Amino acid sequence: MKLVNRLTLTTQAAKKRAQKLFCAFLTLGFPNIQTTEDCIWECEKAGVDILELGFPFSDPLADGPTIQKASEIAIQNGIRVPHAFELIRKLRSQGLKLPVVFFTYLNPVLDYGYEKFVTEAKQSGFDALLIPDMPPDEEKDLQKLCKAHDLSLIFLIAPTTPLSRAKQIADASTDFIYYVSIRGVTGARESVSGDLEGHLQSVRKQTDKLVLVGFGVSNSEQSKKIAKLSDGVIVGSAMIQHIQSPGFSKKSFFDFVSDMAQSTHSVSARSGGSAK
Secondary structure, three states, X not given: OOOXXXXXXXXXXXXXXXXXXXXXXXXXXXXOHHHHHHHHHHHHHHOOOEEEEEOOOOOOOOXXXXXXXXXXXXXXXXXXXXXXXXXXXXXXXXXXXXXXXXXXXXXXXXXXXXXXXXXXXXXXXXOEEEOOOOOOOOOHHXXXXXXXXXXXXXXXXXXXXXXXXXXXXXXHOOOEEEEEOXXXXXXXXXXXXXXXXXXXXXXXXXXXXXXXXXXXXXXXXXXXXXXXXXXXXXXXHHHHHHHOOOOOOHHHHHHXXXXXXXXXXXXXXXXXXXXX
């Protein structure tokens, strides 16, 4: 039986209905597996459209101090690739409907074995891979495996990406394009980059795929502002910061995520973005 790709269905529906998408990032096993599980359920209840589950890695080149520290703690907790598959398989069996993207670096996938990794990722209930240190013109065997198993591959475009390169990346990316809003690593920022709109307009000329913006989004005001310029918002470091805050609880996390999701969803497609 062919397993459905929830991410493809979600992005197709968003384009058809001209809706903005809100994607939340969590680090697997931070501060422990149970908290990750609880937060995933709160994300679904809070109106998150896409979940990005980050696998902890010792050399996360795209991540800033917040996610680096979360990864360090998760690694100390003994988190390994099978834990990701086990968790999502368990949540799918309990009715989780959210599309889930496996965020990782290439080394863990290479170490696990491409075919074994892709097969188990799909069978456990993942819908996509996002590997920031794998450019689209490399690792063609892995890309072929993902296509054969209907596992989407998401690629990133940065403000420094030449337009010719951006076109190549956009063509290779499945379902949506992850646009990096800032020059640098992940981490909550106090303001949105002033040249974001111009860069997004340039990317849009290269593709009609949805463009979601991440890196640096820290509050509902920023998520709303970015949603007006794009097709959706990705929030990571701010999620981790909330989880590690003294007042953290499932209820406080739900409220935080719900506020960000509602701010994103409140933006009409007529305000900006390319949902076509």
